[in-house]
Amino acid sequence: LAPLPRRPIRELPDELISQIAAGEVVERPASVVRELVDNALDAGATQVTVRLQAGGVRLIAVEDDGSGIPRDELAVALRRHATSKISSLQDLESVGTMGFRGEALAAINSIADMSLLSRTEGDSHAWQLDGRSGELKPVARSRGTTVEVRELFYATPARRKFLKTDATELAHCIEAVRRHALVRPDVGFAIWHEGKLIEQWRASDGAADQNAHDQRLSDVLGSELLAQSVAVDYRSGALHVTGRAGIPDAARARADQQFAYVNGRYVRDKVLTHAARSAYEDVLHGHRQPVYALYVAMDPARVDVNVHPTKIEVRFRDSREVHQAVRHAVENALAAPRAAAAALAAP
Ligand code: ADP
Numbered sequence: 371l372a373p374l375p376r377r378p379i380r381e382l383p384d385e386l387i388s389q390i391a392a393g394e395v396v397e398r399p400a401s402v403v404r405e406l407v408d409n410a411l412d413a414g415a416t417q418v419t420v421r422l423q424a425g426g427v428r429l430i431a432v433e434d435d436g437s438g439i440p441r442d443e444l445a446v447a448l449r450r451h452a453t454s455k456i457s458s459l460q461d462l463e464s465v466g467t468m469g470f471r472g473e474a475l476a477a478i479n480s481i482a483d484m485s486l487l488s489r490t491e492g493d494s495h496a497w498q499l500d501g502r503s504g505e506l507k508p509v510a511r512s513r514g515t516t517v518e519v520r521e522l523f524y525a526t527p528a529r530r531k532f533l534k535t536d537a538t539e540l541a542h543c544i545e546a547v548r549r550h551a552l553v554r555p556d557v558g559f560a561i562w563h564e565g566k567l568i569e570q571w572r573a574s575d576g577a578a579d580q581n582a583h584d585q586r587l588s589d590v591l592g593s594e595l596l597a598q599s600v601a602v603d604y605r606s607g608a609l610h611v612t613g614r615a616g617i618p619d620a621a622r623a624r625a626d627q628q629f630a631y632v633n634g635r636y637v638r639d640k641v642l643t644h645a646a647r648s649a650y651e652d653v654l655h656g657h658r659q660p661v662y663a664l665y666v667a668m669d670p671a672r673v674d675v676n677v678h679p680t681k682i683e684v685r686f687r688d689s690r691e692v693h694q695a696v697r698h699a700v701e702n703a704l705a706a707p708r709a710a711a712a713a714l715a716a717p
């Protein structure tokens with residue numbers, strides 16, 4: 371093979387940079403749903419409505435009643451690395467919002483047709499920004515934001531080809547909302563597909579306490595699961611682990627009902643998965659998969675969430691400490707009802 375002729379080094383155009391970055395953030399429609407719901411929650415929404423067409427490929431619209439975006443910031447919101455959530459490295463150390471990288475909207479805008487529609491408290495009406503043309507027009511809406519994303523991946527057909535059937539993509543979108551719903555019982559969620567309401571989880575009135583969490587778990591995963599699980603509530607130093615752990619009888623063939631959160635963020639983490647699994651070591655046999663929803667609250671300075679653009683991975687400063695706490699939390703929860711039953715049987 372002849373060597374390629376050398377070409378001069380050039381900076382890539384902005385749009386291409388965004389499209390490349392989008393590959394990391396947006397794998398499929400569900401990735402867009404996750405990012406937009408993250409944004410709605412960061413804006414303080416109490417109700418989030420997701421509307422989909424063709425499994426999200428034709429349309430994803432996420433509507434919230436949050437703080438809204440001021441008119442003159444709408445265009446900025448679409449720029450790369452533009453965020454209202456952090457402004458210094460110090461902020462990053464203790465980030466309390468779902469987002470902070472300022473990448474999602476820019477990424478989505480580079481690979482789909484997007485519009486931002488928003489109204490803040492002080493506005494007399496909403497403004498709608500067309501992501502492609504930059505056109506801004508007044509529209510009617512109450513306070514909050516609606517982001518519409520159409521024809522995902524139209525510009526990147528290679529990615530579009532990797533998409534599965536609409537039904538499969540829809541299932542992933544629902545799963546993305548479910549992950550948010552399980553950690554925010556104080557927020558109402560609704561999912562529509564092709565004009566039909568397919569899921570609706572009402573907000574608890576008031577606090578996101580254990581009762582509210584139990585009710586939401588029952589709404590999202592079913593009342594049988596709630597009945598077949600035990601409460602987890604365990605402290606170790608500054609670590610607090612709460613949630614529910616399914617009894618061994620509730621275990622499943624697939625690991626599709628294992629939800630783990632760190633400081634309110636859904637994560638997929640080997641340390642947490644392994645810790646939870648090891649708590650079932652003596653009571654679960656073969657390849658049965660436990661069911662659980664576990665919430666780890668910890669000092670944000672002891673966990674790094676800036677590991678991957680999707681923020682689904684985290685790195686713990688002391689993973690042994692976290693592993694032990696989660697394992698003990700689940701072990702104790704599983705032991706408690708058996709201990710009580712044994713005590714009852716004793717006399
Ligand atoms: P990030 O969430 O990391 O800040 P995004 O690209 O997702 O980056 O969003 C950019 C900015 O747009 C956010 O920082 C926020 O100020 C604003 N924004 C996006 N979605 C919403 C929303 N639903 N409600 C209010 N503001 C929003």
Ligand code: MG
Nearest residue numbers: 408409469474
């Ligand atoms: Mg965001």
